[in-house]
Amino acid sequence: MGVIITIDEMIDRTADLPVIPAVALRIMHEADSNTASASQIAMLLARDPALASRVLRLANSAYYGLSGQVFGLKEAVVVLGLRCVKNLALVAVSYPWLSKPLHGYGLDPKDLWMHSHGTAVAAMLAAQRSGRLRDDEAFTAGLLHDIGKLAMNVWLERKTEALIQLSSLNGWSFVECERTVLGYDHGQVGGRIAERWNLPLSVIDSARFHHEPDTRPDPSLVVDAVHLGDYLASALGFGMGADGLQYALQPNTLVRLGLHPQDIDRIADDLERERRLQAESFEEIVA
Numbered sequence: 001m002g003v004i005i006t007i008d009e010m011i012d013r014t015a016d017l018p019v020i021p022a023v024a025l026r027i028m029h030e031a032d033s034n035t036a037s038a039s040q041i042a043m044l045l046a047r048d049p050a051l052a053s054r055v056l057r058l059a060n061s062a063y064y065g066l067s068g069q070v071f072g073l074k075e076a077v078v079v080l081g082l083r084c085v086k087n088l089a090l091v092a093v094s095y096p097w098l099s100k101p102l103h104g105y106g107l108d109p110k111d112l113w114m115h116s117h118g119t120a121v122a123a124m125l126a127a128q129r130s131g132r133l134r135d136d137e138a139f140t141a142g143l144l145h146d147i148g149k150l151a152m153n154v155w156l157e158r159k160t161e162a163l164i165q166l167s168s169l170n171g172w173s174f175v176e177c178e179r180t181v182l183g184y185d186h187g188q189v190g191g192r193i194a195e196r197w198n199l200p201l202s203v204i205d206s207a208r209f210h211h212e213p214d215t216r217p218d219p220s221l222v223v224d225a226v227h228l229g230d231y232l233a234s235a236l237g238f239g240m241g242a243d244g245l246q247y248a249l250q251p252n253t254l255v256r257l258g259l260h261p262q263d264i265d266r267i268a269d270d271l272e273r274e275r276r277l278q279a280e281s282f283e284e285i286v287a
């Protein structure tokens with residue numbers, strides 16, 4: 001089956017597609033630069049009082065064991081670090097979009113949040129175990145890896161059953177079925193959304209290639225960490241939807257990350273605990 005509409009047309013026609021707030025975008029880019037300071041990040045955050053107050057509450061949450069001890073924005077950035085605060089801002093911003101139900105993917109309310117957050121934590125743990133890439137970058141890219149589903153959902157809604165049948169009859173992964181039915185998959189759509197939002201390259205690439213990192217012409221360790229995180233979040237049943245069908249870990253991912261098959265079990269063990277602790281602390285604040 002050919003392309004029904006182009007990726008850009010699909011994005012343009014998705015009425016309730018979220019837009020990333022300008023402040024969160026600036027913080028993402030500033031925190032990734034080598035010149036950012038705690039004062040700069042705090043000043044940026046202060047421009048969005050609602051976001052700033054949620055980030056402060058996250059910084060004071062039980063997860064960090066600092067309950068009530070962090071009073072100001074700059075102090076939060078100094079105590080937790082620029083890149084941690086960047087990810088807290090991103091958690092606060094993305095939770096409302098990721099907690100909506102996506103019927104085209106068989107996802108109930110909060111399923112995509114649980115899956116995306118689980119992927120982010122797993123990618124972060126994989127980066128820490130690998131030691132070859134930044135763990136905060138893996139978390140950011142993991143959290144946003146499935147944003148393409150926000151646009152694809154509406155177009156899949158009446159086709160989900162057909163896609164599931166296609167997958168079980170042919171042994172195809174869900175993304176292969178998406179490509180057959182629509183002409184492209186949610187990774188390509190997510191990559192385009194991330195480009196249009198002007199997100200960092202590691203986020204764009206992770207959205208685009210997270211199901212098949214071996215197909216990226218120039219391998220990226222962040223994409224590999226997100227792929228491993230996505231695989232683990234799916235295997236552990238975190239917010240599982242239809243696209244967990246026939247999900248295989250690509251063979252070169254572990255090699256590039258310098259990990260061994262036994263590392264997967266260790267990451268999975270840590271992932272269960274870490275995801276639960278973060279979710280228990282964070283969800284009440286960002287909901």
Ligand SMILES: [Fe+2]
Nearest residue numbers: 145146211243
């Ligand atoms: Fe995906």
Ligand SMILES: [Fe+2]
Nearest residue numbers: 119145146230
């Ligand atoms: Fe995913």
